[in-house]
Amino acid sequence: MEEWVRTLFKKGTPQCGLAYGVIAFVFGLLLVLIGFWKTLLIAVLCALAAFWGGVQNHEQALKNGMNKVIPHEPTALKKERKDKQHAQEEKPSDAKEE
16 A cells, blocks of 8 residues: 555656646635635645644644744844854955955
8 A cells, every 4th residue: 555655646657647637626626616715724724634643743843843934033143143243254354355
């Protein structure tokens, strides 16, 4: 079964083309039958279910994801300070060359 799933989503295979065709057909059918917003809700809920079922440590995965989207302010401030210090260090060396 695992081998079949691997070949099903391996790009360039006829099985992959068929699988994506079926997915697109179902998505298009949902759009026509129930509308955009309900289809979007179903897609979001499916994505959340896939996340919930595919991750062992939910809390850590959510923290990592949120840190990528909204980094900790202290980390961002430290980076900003380092960038400013680096820029200030470069200015005197440029002035000496002139």
